[in-house]
Amino acid sequence: MGSRFLPAGAFAQVFRRCFAAEAVATAPKLRTFCKPYASRWVKRLDRMQQKKRFALTKDAALQIPESESYTETQVESLGIRPSFPIWSSRRCGVLAYKLGCMSLWDDWGERHMVTVCHVDRCVVLEKRTISDHGYEAVQLGLGYRNPNRQSKQNIGRFIKAGVGSKDKIAEFKCSSDCLLPVGHYMSVRHFTPGQWVFVSGWSRAKGFKGAMRRWHFGGQNASHGTECKAHSAPGSIAQGKSAHIVWRGTKMGGHHGPDPRVTNCRVFRIESHRNLIFLKGAVPGDVGSVLKIRDALGISARKNRGLHIHYPTFVPKPGHSYPVTLQEVPKERDPFLFTEDPMYDHHQQQ
Numbered sequence: 273m274g275s276r277f278l279p280a281g282a283f284a285q286v287f288r289r290c291f292a293a294e295a296v297a298t299a300p301k302l303r304t305f306c307k308p309y310a311s312r313w314v315k316r317l318d319r320m321q322q323k324k325r326f327a328l329t330k331d332a333a334l335q336i337p338e339s340e341s342y343t344e345t346q347v348e349s350l351g352i353r354p355s356f357p358i359w360s361s362r363r364c365g366v367l368a369y370k371l372g373c374m375s376l377w378d379d380w381g382e383r384h385m386v387t388v389c390h391v392d393r394c395v396v397l398e399k400r401t402i403s404d405h406g407y408e409a410v411q412l413g414l415g416y417r418n419p420n421r422q423s424k425q426n427i428g429r430f431i432k433a434g435v436g437s438k439d440k441i442a443e444f445k446c447s448s449d450c451l452l453p454v455g456h457y458m459s460v461r462h463f464t465p466g467q468w469v470f471v472s473g474w475s476r477a478k479g480f481k482g483a484m485r486r487w488h489f490g491g492q493n494a495s496h497g498t499e500c501k502a503h504s505a506p507g508s509i510a511q512g513k514s515a516h517i518v519w520r521g522t523k524m525g526g527h528h529g530p531d532p533r534v535t536n537c538r539v540f541r542i543e544s545h546r547n548l549i550f551l552k553g554a555v556p557g558d559v560g561s562v563l564k565i566r567d568a569l570g571i572s573a574r575k576n577r578g579l580h581i582h583y584p585t586f587v588p589k590p591g592h593s594y595p596v597t598l599q600e601v602p603k604e605r606d607p608f609l610f611t612e613d614p615m616y617d618h619h620q621q622q
Contacts, residue, residue: 344590364444365566367414379602386550394458413438450584460542461586466600468568473557474530481528
């Protein structure tokens with residue numbers, strides 16, 4: 273029901289506007305806080321917060337020094353002494369983000385396709401020993417994540433280690449002589465250029481794919497004897513007389529990826545100023561995915577003979593100058609140089 277001069281809808285609007293200002297003025301003032309914390313543990317951890325992501329800009333590349341040195345105080349603060357490896361020595365690896373692919377050229381002018389990986393504040397969180405846990409390993413943390421998105425178990429783990437909130441946590445099995453102290457930040461100098469390493473990651477998700485794309489089937493005949501467009505058909509998937517069932521694990525079309533993959537790569541270049549590793553070749557995963565890089569084992573480890581690998585990790589010498597960028601030693605022979613003598617002679621064959 274409206275008034276004498278205003279309709280019902282307009283009267284309701286005027287009524288709301290008149291009493292809205294009075295309601296705001298008489299409302300009790302609530303106490304506000306600077307930051308909402310889920311618990312007291314998050315508040316304690318906020319004091320040790322780091323930057324969200326290390327910025328890799330073009331301007332930072334111009335400020336890269338040619339060499340760096342360490343003082344005696346910095347070396348003593350590491351709490352690590354270099355050791356001589358034995359037959360059962362096994363070092364831990366590092367965690368890194370995949371940034372993408374690019375091309376680099378060596379001293380001979382040969383082009384190499386490399387994958388750039390960023391070791392973003394990879395730090396030791398815990399040590400696993402046989403006496404306490406039944407096995408020997410090192411737990412590492414990578415990157416940064418908002419403390420409000422962490423569980424209380426992880427928050428207590430970070431506070432105990434004295435580090436900031438980490439994005440990814442993983443373990444690397446290692447021997448007792450290669451255990452690293454808690455709070456030690458891993459460097460790309462942990463690896464040597466030219467060293468063969470194992471890179472573990474998850475491949476990209478490619479959606480639903482057929483048997484030829486998913487399992488690399490050869491397919492059926494392209495022309496003769498193939499009807500009804502069955503060129504990409506997987507073929508027989510069961511028996512005709514015995515079982516009459518499709519066995520579990522039969523290779524058929526389905527969702528392709530993501531799957532765990534391990535590749536064997538060689539370290540082409542390292543840059544300690546920005547903690548970048550340049551791996552030769554392609555590695556599994558999309559841009560921004562996490563990779564586990566560790567020393568190669570088995571037959572691939574034999575290729576590392578003759579290289580100086582740091583045990584348990586890189587420990588600098590006080591006052592010694594180290595180059596920031598290290599690259600794999602080029603080949604002794606020019607890859608573009610061909611001999612003038614022919615490989616075979618037609619006159620000798622006749």
